[in-house]
Amino acid sequence: MRHIAESTVRRLSLYLRVLESFSARGLATISSDELAREGGTTSAQVRKDLSFFGSFGKRGMGYSVPELSTRLREILGLGREWKVWIVGAGKIGAALAQYRGFRQRGFTVVAVYDNDPRLIGKSWDGHKVRDIARLERDAAADRPDIVVLAVPAEQAQPVVDRIVAAGIGAILNFAPAQLHVPRGVTLKSVNMAMELEGLSFLLTNRDA
Amino acid sequence: MRHIAESTVRRLSLYLRVLESFSARGLATISSDELAREGGTTSAQVRKDLSFFGSFGKRGMGYSVPELSTRLREILGLGREWKVWIVGAGKIGAALAQYRGFRQRGFTVVAVYDNDPRLIGKSWDGHKVRDIARLERDAAADRPDIVVLAVPAEQAQPVVDRIVAAGIGAILNFAPAQLHVPRGVTLKSVNMAMELEGLSFLLTNRDA
DNA sequence: ACATGTGAACTGCTTCACAGCG
DNA sequence: CGCTGTGAAGCAGTTCACATGT
Numbered sequence: 001m002r003h004i005a006e007s008t009v010r011r012l013s014l015y016l017r018v019l020e021s022f023s024a025r026g027l028a029t030i031s032s033d034e035l036a037r038e039g040g041t042t043s044a045q046v047r048k049d050l051s052f053f054g055s056f057g058k059r060g061m062g063y064s065v066p067e068l069s070t071r072l073r074e075i076l077g078l079g080r081e082w083k084v085w086i087v088g089a090g091k092i093g094a095a096l097a098q099y100r101g102f103r104q105r106g107f108t109v110v111a112v113y114d115n116d117p118r119l120i121g122k123s124w125d126g127h128k129v130r131d132i133a134r135l136e137r138d139a140a141a142d143r144p145d146i147v148v149l150a151v152p153a154e155q156a157q158p159v160v161d162r163i164v165a166a167g168i169g170a171i172l173n174f175a176p177a178q179l180h181v182p183r184g185v186t187l188k189s190v191n192m193a194m195e196l197e198g199l200s201f202l203l204t205n206r207d208a
Numbered sequence: 209m210r211h212i213a214e215s216t217v218r219r220l221s222l223y224l225r226v227l228e229s230f231s232a233r234g235l236a237t238i239s240s241d242e243l244a245r246e247g248g249t250t251s252a253q254v255r256k257d258l259s260f261f262g263s264f265g266k267r268g269m270g271y272s273v274p275e276l277s278t279r280l281r282e283i284l285g286l287g288r289e290w291k292v293w294i295v296g297a298g299k300i301g302a303a304l305a306q307y308r309g310f311r312q313r314g315f316t317v318v319a320v321y322d323n324d325p326r327l328i329g330k331s332w333d334g335h336k337v338r339d340i341a342r343l344e345r346d347a348a349a350d351r352p353d354i355v356v357l358a359v360p361a362e363q364a365q366p367v368v369d370r371i372v373a374a375g376i377g378a379i380l381n382f383a384p385a386q387l388h389v390p391r392g393v394t395l396k397s398v399n400m401a402m403e404l405e406g407l408s409f410l411l412t413n414r415d416a
Numbered sequence: 417a418c419a420t421g422t423g424a425a426c427t428g429c430t431t432c433a434c435a436g437c438g
Numbered sequence: 439c440g441c442t443g444t445g446a447a448g449c450a451g452t453t454c455a456c457a458t459g460t
Contacts, residue, residue: 001413005429009409013402014386031441040386043441044431051443059437060440076405077412091306095299101384101401105408146407170407176309178222178248186410190403193309194221195396197284199354199378200313201217202394204285205209213451239419251419252453259421267459268418418460425454432447438440 008049009076014039015046016072022065031062082107083142085168087159088150089114089129092174096148097125110142115155132159139166146170153177160187216257217284222247223254224280230273239270290315291350293376295367296358297322297337300382304356305333318350323363340367347374354378361385368395 018038022030032043032050039046050056050068053075057063073079084107086093096102097109112124115132122129130138147163149156149171156175163171164185173179173189181187226246230238240251240258247254258264258276261283265271281287292315294301304310305317320332323340330337338346355371357364357379364383371379372393381387381397389395 003428004409004413006406007429009406010402012409013399013405016405017384017386033441038386040388042431044433045429047441047443048430055443057442059442061438062441075409075412077408078405082404082408082411091299091303095303096400098299099400102404105401105405107404107408145411146404148404170411172403172407176225178225178246180248186407186414188403188407190398190400191221192304192307192398193313194218195380195398196290196310196315196354196356197221197286197313198214198217199380199394199396200285200290200315201212201220201283203290203353203378204283205212206394211450215451241419250453252455253451255419255421256452263421265420267420269460270419419458420460421458422456423454424456425452427452428450430447430449432445434444434446436441436443438442 002052004052008052011039011041011045011049012072012076015049016069016076016078019065019069019072023069028065029062030065030068032057035063078106080106082146083110083144084108085111085113085142085144085147086150087113087132087135087147087163088152088175089116089119089124090150090152093148093150094125096150096174097127107146110144111138135162136166139168144168146172149173149175151175210260212260216260219247219249219253219257220280220284223257224277224284224286227273227277227280231277236273237270238273238276240265243271286314288314290354291318291352292316293319293321293350293352293355294358295321295340295343295355295371296360296383297324297327297332298358298360301356301358302333304358304382305335315354318352319346343370344374347376352376354380357381357383359383 015035018035032046035046036043056068056071086097086109089112111130112127113130113132113135114120119129120131147168151159153176156177157179160179164181170186176191176193179187223243226243240254243254244251264276264279294305294317297320319338320335321338321340321343327337328339355376359367361384364385365387368387372389378394384399384401387395
């Protein structure tokens, strides 16, 4: 497949959300124009995004809501279950574990890890918190697809190194640290402080 | 000022972090090359990013760590205190309120709101949770700069409308909803489900 | 000699505009 | 006729390469 821009993938997620809201309202078809209005983009952008993956619409009609939903789920890889580990059972880990948006999309939390003896063994959102010392052994048995990382910044890189060494190939990082992984491992980072700083910049330079 | 790309602003945040780590290690100067290596970009990119705002380096030498830190903080608008409201006192709101990265950068949480009678009045991370019914009245008194929004997706747009009507001009949204604000209001959204879907896409299409 | 600062070249995402098809 | 699908054009962000200053 030709390389797909990250911005395109983000919009595909967005389109899927819009489709679900249309579906909930009982609508059977949608045009690129409606999709664009709800998704905050343009109709040409919608059609271009979809065109990378095929031709899903009917000229003069638009797109079938259920059909396009199915295709987008396939494209995004949401047609299967993804086994997720949460590493770091602090407040952010807790918020992520209970986040509805994850389970709804086929991301199943199968285990939670921490290194704090006060947390280990405690039942936590339906999971017993496991000792992070067991990470390597458990990885072979669980074979998780994705690790959601929510440890303090200082611990993030060493933990990432262990995750990688354990053979897990995808990490979603919430620690405010710039992490390095070898080629072949997929890493995405969400940095909330950076987002606030972006706002701060916009407010400061609003009319400069 | 000429328009600055969002990607540039993100990198400036990153450079500031690198500078702080260099400072902590007692280093007085840094080159664009070092800044690039730590920040995961190229030296040309670093120099180009900085060039939008001035000439901060010495040829043949590099940049003074404290001086460049100061300049970046000014550019990003971190030389002042930003008053932040957190609206939505659920798990995500709780995680955000206690997040160290915020206070460290001059973002001060001055109030927390919810609509759940079981939470209202409770003391919560040093703040008494306020009834969201008071939002409009309090806004006039508090004059918050930024609202961090962490309410359920269904409630997000109505709450945003009230925030905007109350005259607050900047929102950092964590609700998984596509929100609309009038021109003049600054909105940034962080959508964790969308990030996971991006990972899912990459994993699914890794070698396609 | 060394590392910055910056026009120029390049790459790639977005927008345009229209042919094609239902 | 209406709306999709798509080459072509336009624009924005990145990379190159070198003149410039210390």
